Structures are given as structure tokens and as C-alpha cells.
Amino acid sequence: MRSKRALGGALIALLLATVVAASLSACSILPTPTPTRTPRPTATPTPSPSPTPAWPLSIFVPQSLPAEVAAELEAAIEQQPSLFTRAPSDEEADIQLVYGSGDATAELVQWVYAVVAPFPTLVDEVAWSDITDSWAGDSSGPFSGRPLLLDAETLTALSPLLGAPGGGVKVVAPEQMIDEAWAARPSWAIVPFDRLDPRWKVLRVAGLSPLQRNLDLFAYPLVLHAGLAGAGHGVSALQNSLDAPLTNRDEARMTVVMMTGVTALARSTACTMDRESVRYPAEYVLDWLLEPDITHISNEVSFAESCIPVCRSTLVLCSRPSYIELLEYIDVDVVELTGNHLVDWGEDAMLLSLQMYDDRAIPYFGGGADLARARQPLTLTAGIHTFAFAGCNCNPLGPPQQWATEDSPGAAPCDANMVGEQLGPVVRELADSGYLPIVTLQHYEVESYAPISSQQADSRALAEAGAAIVSGSQAHQPQGFEFYAGSFIHYGLGNLFFDQMDWLETRQEFMDRHVFYDGRHISTELLTAMLEDYSRPRPMTADERKALLAVAFAASGW
Numbered sequence: 001m002r003s004k005r006a007l008g009g010a011l012i013a014l015l016l017a018t019v020v021a022a023s024l025s026a027c028s029i030l031p032t033p034t035p036t037r038t039p040r041p042t043a044t045p046t047p048s049p050s051p052t053p054a055w056p057l058s059i060f061v062p063q064s065l066p067a068e069v070a071a072e073l074e075a076a077i078e079q080q081p082s083l084f085t086r087a088p089s090d091e092e093a094d095i096q097l098v099y100g101s102g103d104a105t106a107e108l109v110q111w112v113y114a115v116v117a118p119f120p121t122l123v124d125e126v127a128w129s130d131i132t133d134s135w136a137g138d139s140s141g142p143f144s145g146r147p148l149l150l151d152a153e154t155l156t157a158l159s160p161l162l163g164a165p166g167g168g169v170k171v172v173a174p175e176q177m178i179d180e181a182w183a184a185r186p187s188w189a190i191v192p193f194d195r196l197d198p199r200w201k202v203l204r205v206a207g208l209s210p211l212q213r214n215l216d217l218f219a220y221p222l223v224l225h226a227g228l229a230g231a232g233h234g235v236s237a238l239q240n241s242l243d244a245p246l247t248n249r250d251e252a253r254m255t256v257v258m259m260t261g262v263t264a265l266a267r268s269t270a271c272t273m274d275r276e277s278v279r280y281p282a283e284y285v286l287d288w289l290l291e292p293d294i295t296h297i298s299n300e301v302s303f304a305e306s307c308i309p310v311c312r313s314t315l316v317l318c319s320r321p322s323y324i325e326l327l328e329y330i331d332v333d334v335v336e337l338t339g340n341h342l343v344d345w346g347e348d349a350m351l352l353s354l355q356m357y358d359d360r361a362i363p364y365f366g367g368g369a370d371l372a373r374a375r376q377p378l379t380l381t382a383g384i385h386t387f388a389f390a391g392c393n394c395n396p397l398g399p400p401q402q403w404a405t406e407d408s409p410g411a412a413p414c415d416a417n418m419v420g421e422q423l424g425p426v427v428r429e430l431a432d433s434g435y436l437p438i439v440t441l442q443h444y445e446v447e448s449y450a451p452i453s454s455q456q457a458d459s460r461a462l463a464e465a466g467a468a469i470v471s472g473s474q475a476h477q478p479q480g481f482e483f484y485a486g487s488f489i490h491y492g493l494g495n496l497f498f499d500q501m502d503w504l505e506t507r508q509e510f511m512d513r514h515v516f517y518d519g520r521h522i523s524t525e526l527l528t529a530m531l532e533d534y535s536r537p538r539p540m541t542a543d544e545r546k547a548l549l550a551v552a553f554a555a556s557g558w
Contacts, residue, residue, distance in 0.1 A: 057094040057234035058087035064156050066111050069246050076241050083237055095230040095238060099160040106239045109226035110217050112193040112249040114210050116200035118182045120558035122546050125204040128221045137166025149177055149189035161224055194248040196522040198488050210249060211515050211523055213291060255385040258292040259471045259512045261493035264301045266317035268499035268534035270309035278325045281497045284538040288511060288527055289330040293382035297332045298473040300339025303356055304349035318345040324356055334380060337367025338391045338411045338442035338473055343402050350409040366391035366440060367404060367411040374404035374412035377430060385516050388430040391440035394419055394458065395474060416454050420461025431466025439467040442474045449555035451479055451491035463487030468521045469514055477505040480556035488524055499534040507531040508548050
């Protein structure tokens with residue numbers, strides 16, 4: 001029998017178990033709700049105020065910059081004093097100029113320089129190491145032993161690129177440099193691109209020339225690059241105010257005109273075209289002819305429906321109408337009509353030719369449907385430049401029946417030794433009106449690299465009248481050059497498309513690539529070709545080119 005204490009304990013345990021069970025049962029039936037809270041509005045954090053850009057920002061203008069660039073920077077500072085101020089040193093400047101482009105946030109300067117030599121120089125190219133070695137005083141290359149000429153500003157500007165100069169450079173006043181270089185031939189120099197002069201020959205550097213189109217300014221080594229670094233808002237503001245990058249070589253301000261010699265799509269040239277293809281003559285030099293903004297052709301022969309080419313020597317010439325495809329293929333921009341064979345097949349053939357040019361929107365000059373139209377100058381605009389083309393036939397052996405009259409077609413006539421009086425006033429008026437005159441002459445044909453005295457007199461008269469270029473179109477054999485009264489005269493370019501294969505002299509050809517920049521003629525590249533297969537010029541080999549240049553320069557008195 002259990003004791004009262006034990007019984008009491010059991011009862012207590014039973015009661016606790018009952019209470020717990022009841023509680024658990026109650027929880028499963030009536031869960032206690034979780035109290036909800038009314039959410040408080042989330043406080044919006046107060047943004048930290050953006051720092052106000054510190055203006056004005058200081059800029060240091062290095063003395064080594066090209067003068068034009070320094071002037072642009074100084075003007076930007078003076079005109080916007082609330083934005084910019086001068087810093088006493090580069091270390092204290094908010095905005096720094098960094099040479100090269102790798103460490104800069106924005107490129108400010110692309111200043112291009114050219115390696116040049118006097119125009120009658122046989123060398124076409126130098127290596128970059130030739131320049132750097134000469135700069136350091138260790139002469140090498142084709143001008144070994146000759147100082148590299150440059151003016152003081154160019155020396156200062158290129159020192160960040162090339163380092164401190166050694167003994168291989170010579171500082172010359174800019175106005176004396178060309179004369180000194182010509183007197184000291186062989187010689188070479190470095191000049192800013194925008195200060196080129198036709199009396200210089202621009203040399204390629206590592207295969208690249210600043211005269212070529214679409215030049216990669218990061219591949220061509222003679223470019224001064226400078227950028228901006230520092231306060232970002234200031235860099236952007238300065239770049240916008242300067243219309244950066246600043247450059248002295250803007251291809252939008254450059255125009256290329258190609259002048260060529262005699263084209264006569266007749267005789268063996270025509271027979272070769274019939275055998276091969278109409279485009280066959282141009283295929284080796286197509287890139288040369290397509291690249292310029294304006295490509296000139298002096299086409300001496302008219303198209304005629306009844307033309308049947310004679311594959312032998314004859315002085316009565318015609319072209320099949322289908323041959324105009326060749327002119328379309330090379331994308332000719334202007335046709336000169338001063339030639340000696342325009343009316344060989346009669347007036348109807350020349351009138352047909354004029355209509356064919358008109359139908360294709362190919363402009364022409366130096367000849368026409370009558371005397372008034374034959375003498376009318378042709379104006380052409382390419383880029384920022386407007387040219388005026390004019391020309392005449394002053395060859396008395398023309399013969400005169402090839403000349404236009406008041407009511408018949410032909411070449412524009414002029415008299416030898418009187419070209420200045422007849423065509424000079426027209427050229428002067430064109431030049432005074434802001435055109436760049438390019439004047440061509442169909443003069444006496446001579447078998448000589450040197451011009452005859454009447455050629456010189458007539459061409460010089462046109463130069464004095466204001467012609468930018470005077471070009472001889474009559475020559476089947478190339479002739480020499482002259483710089484006269486600010487004009488470039490080439491007395492004869494030789495043939496372009498014509499069949500004269502019997503002599504070396506008539507196979508040799510010049511194509512003159514004239515470069516204009518910012519309103520003036522700055523350079524002429526002499527492209528040289530050798531006629532093949534009675535029709536087809538090809539680029540000369542190095543030895544062929546050197547031989548032609550040497551004899552042409554000698555005939556020029558150089």
C-alpha cells in the first residue's frame with residue numbers, strides 16, 4: 001500500500017500532464033495570432049552634394065609647341081578667363097600637355113612634318129633610322145655626311161619626339177632654307193607639312209608620305225602627338241573650345257590633280273585594244289589615275305562611227321566610239337582638246353566626240369564646237385579648291401585646219417611667241433578672281449628633253465600672268481621643268497596612251513601628281529612609267545626611273 005506522500009505526488013504529476021495535454025490541444029485548434037505592426041515610412045537619405053568644379057583651371061603652355069598651337073592655346077585662355085588661367089609650370093598646372101598619345105585623356109595636337117630635298121633629287125625615300133641617326137649625330141643613309149636642315153621652331157617642336165639634337169642637324173632661317181638646300185645639293189631638310197613648297201621634293205619615310213591620301217598618322221613616324229591630361233571637366237571644355245585635335249594637315253583641305261601627256265587611241269594602240277580589251281592600256285597604272293580628285297587626259301583623237309583602226313604608222317587618226325570605255329574606266333574628270341588630230345576624220349567626228357563627252361558629263365577645255373566655246377576656260381571645284389583650266393594650240397604645224405573657227409569645231413588656236421598677249425589676260429583675270437589656273441599648251445613637237453626658246457617664252461608669260469601650273473601637252477618625248485614667277489612649269493610629259501614604241505624617249509612617260517593645300521600648290525610628285533605593248537604604260541623600275549629623272553633634271557639646267 002502506497003504512502004500518502006507518494007499518492008499525492010502521483011496526483012500532482014497526473015494533473016500536470018493533463019494541463020500540458022490540454023494546452024497542446026488548445027494550441028492546435030486556436031493558434032495565437034502574430035501581432036502586426038504599422039510600417040513606418042522609409043526615410044529618403046539626403047544625397048551628398050556633388051563637388052562644384054573648380055574654375056578657373058590652370059594650363060601650362062610649353063615653349064616647345066609649334067607656334068600655331070601655342071597661339072591657339074593662349075587665345076583660349078585669354079578669351080575664357082572664367083574657365084582657364086596660365087600656370088607657371090607644368091607641375092603646378094591643373095591641365096597638362098602630354099607628348100605622345102598614350103598617357104593623355106584627349107589628343108590635342110597632330111602636327112605633321114615632311115622630310116624634303118631639293119626638287120631635282122634622285123632619292124625618293126629615307127629610313128626612319130636615317131633621320132634618328134642624323135639627329136643624334138651618327139649620319140647614315142643616302143644623305144650621309146650632309147646635315148639635316150630645319151628651322152629653330154621645328155628643332156624645338158621635334159625635340160620631345162627625337163630627343164636632344166646632336167651634331168647632325170643645322171638650324172637655318174626658314175626664308176633661307178630652300179636657297180641654301182638647293183645650293184648645297186645633295187641636301188635634305190625637315191619642314192612642317194603646311195609650309196611645303198613645290199621647289200621641295202617630299203621624300204617617303206619608311207614607305208609613307210604625308211602627300212598620300214588616308215595616311216595613318218600613327219604609322220607615319222614624323223608626327224608630333226600631344227594630348228591633354230588632368231581635370232576631366234577642364235580637358236573636355238578645352239578640347240571643345242579648340243576644336244581639337246589641332247593639325248597642320250587636314251585632308252579635307254587637300255586636293256590632288258593629275259596631269260598626263262598625249263592620249264591617242266588610234267593606230268597600234270587601237271589594234272591592241274581590239275585584241276586584248278578596251279581597258280587593257282590602263283591596268284598597270286589604274287590606281288594612279290583613280291586616286292586623284294581630278295584626273296586630266298589630253299585626248300588628241302576624235303571618235304568616229306566609221307573608224308577602222310589602221311595598225312601602222314599614219315597621220316590620219318580616229319578612235320572607235322567604244323574606246324570611250326577606257327576614259328570611263330579611269331574615271332577621267334577633264335579632257336583637254338588642244339591636240340593636232342581632232343578633225344582628222346572630219347567635223348562630224350569631233351562634234352560626235354563632244355556629244356559623247358556631254359552625255360557622260362565629262363567636261364572639256366581647249367577645244368569645242370566653235371571658236372568661242374573652244375576658248376572658254378573650264379572651272380572645276382574639288383574640295384575647297386576651284387581650278388580654272390585653259391589651253392590652246394600654238395603649233396603652226398598643227399595644222400591650222402585643226403583649229404576652231406567662228407562656226408566650226410576644233411582646238412583653240414593661239415600664235416607661238418604671242419601666247420602671253422592672247423591667253424595671258426584670261427589667265428590673269430582668272431587668278432585675280434580667286435581661281436587656281438592650270439594652263440596647257442600644244443606647242444612645237446621636238447625630239448629633245450630640253451624645251452626650245454619659244455616654249456620657254458610662252459610658258460613663262462603664262463606663269464607671269466598667274467598660272468599655278470603650266471603643262472606642255474604636245475610632247476611625245478618627256479621634257480624638263482622650271483620654277484618661274486611662282487609657277488611650276490613642265491614643258492612636256494610625254495605620251496600616256498599612244499603607240500610610239502620605236503624609241504626609248506617616246507616610251508618614257510611622266511604623270512604629274514600636283515598637291516594643293518589650303519588654297520595653294522604645295523608639291524608635285526613625278527610618277528614615271530614605261531610604255532609596253534604599243535598601248536600600256538607600267539610603273540618604271542628603280543633604274544629606269546633614275547635614268548629618266550637624271551636626264552630630265554639635266555635638261556632643266558639642274
